Amino acid sequence: MAYTVETKCLHQEASDNIEKAYxxxxxxxxxxxxxxxxxxxxxxxxxYSRLQNPTREQLEKTVASLEKGIDAIAFSSGMxxxxxxxxxxxxxxxxxxxxxxxxxxxxxxxxxxxxxxxTFSRADLSSEDVQQYLTExxxxxxxxxxxxxxxxxxxxxxxxxxxxAHHLLLxxxxxxxxxxxxxxxxxxxxxxxxxxxxxxxxxNDVIAGFTVTADQELAEKLRxxxxxxxxxxxxxxxxxxxxxxxTLALRMxxxxxxxxxxxxxxxxxxxxTRVIYPGLASHPGHELMKKQSRGFGxxxxxxxxxxxxxxxxxxxxKLIQFAESLGGTETLITxxxxxxxxxxxxxxxxxxxxxxxxxxxxxxxxxAEDLLKDLEQAFETA
Ligand SMILES: *Cc1c(COP(=O)(O)O)cnc(C)c1O
Numbered sequence: 001m002a003y004t005v006e007t008k009c010l011h012q013e014a015s016d017n018i019e020k021a022y023x024x025x026x027x028x029x030x031x032x033x034x035x036x037x038x039x040x041x042x043x044x045x046x047x048y049s050r051l052q053n054p055t056r057e058q059l060e061k062t063v064a065s066l067e068k069g070i071d072a073i074a075f076s077s078g079m080x081x082x083x084x085x086x087x088x089x090x091x092x093x094x095x096x097x098x099x100x101x102x103x104x105x106x107x108x109x110x111x112x113x114x115x116x117x118x119t120f121s122r123a124d125l126s127s128e129d130v131q132q133y134l135t136e137x138x139x140x141x142x143x144x145x146x147x148x149x150x151x152x153x154x155x156x157x158x159x160x161x162x163x164x165a166h167h168l169l170l171x172x173x174x175x176x177x178x179x180x181x182x183x184x185x186x187x188x189x190x191x192x193x194x195x196x197x198x199x200x201x202x203x204n205d206v207i208a209g210f211t212v213t214a215d216q217e218l219a220e221k222l223r224x225x226x227x228x229x230x231x232x233x234x235x236x237x238x239x240x241x242x243x244x245x246x247t248l249a250l251r252m253x254x255x256x257x258x259x260x261x262x263x264x265x266x267x268x269x270x271x272x273t274r275v276i277y278p279g280l281a282s283h284p285g286h287e288l289m290k291k292q293s294r295g296f297g298x299x300x301x302x303x304x305x306x307x308x309x310x311x312x313x314x315x316x317x318k319l320i321q322f323a324e325s326l327g328g329t330e331t332l333i334t335x336x337x338x339x340x341x342x343x344x345x346x347x348x349x350x351x352x353x354x355x356x357x358x359x360x361x362x363x364x365x366x367x368a369e370d371l372l373k374d375l376e377q378a379f380e381t382a
Contacts, residue, residue, distance in 0.1 A: 005066065005180060006249040012062040012242065029239045030054045049235065051227050056238040060210075062245060063200065066179035068186050069212035071219035073226050074238055078175065078195025079104050080231035081209030083112070085171060085191060087225045088218075091117025094137040098125045098154070100147035100352045102173065102195075103341040124352075126152035126285065130162055140169040146176055146285065149301045149336045149360045150353055151276045153285025156292055160188025169218075175199070175327070180252040181295035185214045191222075196233075198327025201244040202251050206237045251329065251365055255298035258331070258363040258371060265372055266302050271379060273357070274303040298363045299326060301336075307356040309381065310335065314359070316378040319370055326362030331371055334360045 003011065012027065030053055035046040046052050056074050064072035075081040082105055089095065097109060099122045109120050121133040125143055141163055145154040156172060163170040171191045172184035178199035184192050194200060196208030211226075213219050226232065233241070256279070263277035275282075278289045279296030289296055304310050314322045314335055323332045324339045334340055337356045341349055363371065 008062070008065055009180075009245050009248045012058060012065075012245075027055060027058050027239065027242055029235050031235050050230050050232050053232075053235050053238070055235040055242070056233055059233070059238045059242045059245075062242065063179070063194075063196075063210050064212055066245075066248075067174070067192050067212040068179075068183050069192065069214045070216065071223070072210050072212040073222055074196070074233035074241070075209035075211070075226070076231045076233050076237075077207045078102075078193070078197055078209035079108065080229075081193050081195075081211050082173070083108060084222060084225045084229060084231065085193060085211060086113050086116075086118065087229065088169070088221060089113075089118050089139055092119075092137055093117075093139045094119045094121070094135050095140045095142055096121045096123065096125070096130055096133045096138060097142040098144060098147060098152075099123055099348075100150045100152055101142075101144055102148045102175070103336075103344050105142075105173065106341075107343045122348075124152065125159065126154040130159060134166060138166065138168055140171055142171045142173075144173040144176065145182075146278055146289075146297065146299070148176060148299075149334075149340065149358065151278055151283070151285070151299065151301050153278055153283075153288050155288055156184050156187040156189060160190075163190070164188065176297050176299055177293055177295070178248060178252060178297075178327070180248050181256075181297060182293040185212065187292055190215060190218060195327075196241055197325065199248065199252065200327075201241045202248065202328055203240075203244050204325065204328035204330055206240045206244070208233050208237055208241050252295065252298070254365040255363050256295050258365070258368045259296070259298040259300055259361075261368040262361060262363055262371060262375065263300050265375065266300065269379065271305045271309055272302055273305055276301040276303075300361045300363070302359055302361070303355070303357045304359065305357070309379075310357050310359055312381055313375075313378045316380070317374055318377075319366065319374040320361070320378070326360075328362070329364045331364040331366055332362045334362070336360055 060072045169190045172189040175195045192212040194210040277300045
């Protein structure tokens with residue numbers, strides 16, 4: 001049955017054939033490493049929890065359904081999901097990746113994938129023509145949209161047409177939007193990855209990751225890598241993410257509403273030299289996002305007049321916490337230059353605009369007036 005996204009977050013589809021006996025409303029946690037066989041060659045469908053676990057499977061089916069894929073895999077972190085995707089490639093393969101990406105993904109590509117013989121071209125794929133970077137060894141295009149932290153918006157459908165014409169995989173990290181606001185597979189992407197640590201779980205209490213695909217062959221390849229390399233999400237953490245997803249719709253709406261209010265407030269502030277939030281009409285990706293997404297998300301990047309002010313704000317916020325990460329119920333402020341993007345070489349960082357005057361806020365679901373009051377006092381210089 002085709003439910004709305006809000007309903008799908010709660011009535012998580014796969015539970016039908018499992019644990020009907022007691023009528024549990026909350027899906028049980030199968031805290032077991034292994035499963036007994038009824039006889040030789042007879043399996044209950046579950047053999048060993050690295051391969052399958054009912055709680056994890058329930059979560060995977062839920063995420064697959066939210067992302068409009070045929071299979072989702074729940075990893076023990078976003079990075080292990082992305083590392084598993086990179087196992088699809090072999091030495092000599094070439095990947096075109098956006099210039100502005102999550103710092104951990106840049107570190108993975110530069111320090112591990114390159115050592116394994118994969119080469120990369122990095123470009124601003126929201127504005128440059130990807131085709132000039134194609135080589136005969138190009139196998140994939142890897143993007144985030146909006147990007148982290150500069151919030152560039154890339155046309156997923158357009159990129160997917162180019163990818164299809166050249167038999168490349170289009171891989172989209174959809175962490176910033178969550179499946180509530182954006183479904184890249186519907187726009188032609190081949191693989192979606194998520195840090196489930198962020199909006200999907202949403203409570204700043206679990207590290208998790210996902211791959212999702214709508215292609216049978218890719219799904220089988222990724223399942224093989226998953227079971228072989230083994231970064232599987234534990235049953236209890238799977239349950240926590242399932243529980244988090246129940247309120248995904250409400251959380252995304254409220255966080256976005258707060259982001260809009262903060263972005264408007266920041267735009268009116270004299271010491272703020274730039275506000276980058278796709279929900280603002282001033283953002284160059286605003287119209288494109290209206291076409292390919294159902295919302296603008298809750299991530300705001302802004303630039304202040306001096307690095308001294310940036311540092312002062314970080315030390316003065318009280319309700320808003322100075323911490324890495326995003327997408328949870330609590331509002332967090334990050335300093336990309338020394339935190340999320342510290343491992344991106346300085347030259348590269350400055351080229352894409354991540355200066356020491358840039359701050360990033362992930363709005364949570366607090367009362368907006370409390371967040372505004374906290375920011376107001378944080379901007380006051382002693
Ligand atoms: C956090 C994050 C990751 C990495 O996920 P972990 O769960 O921290 O391993 C990847 N991509 C984006 C966009 C992220 O924000």
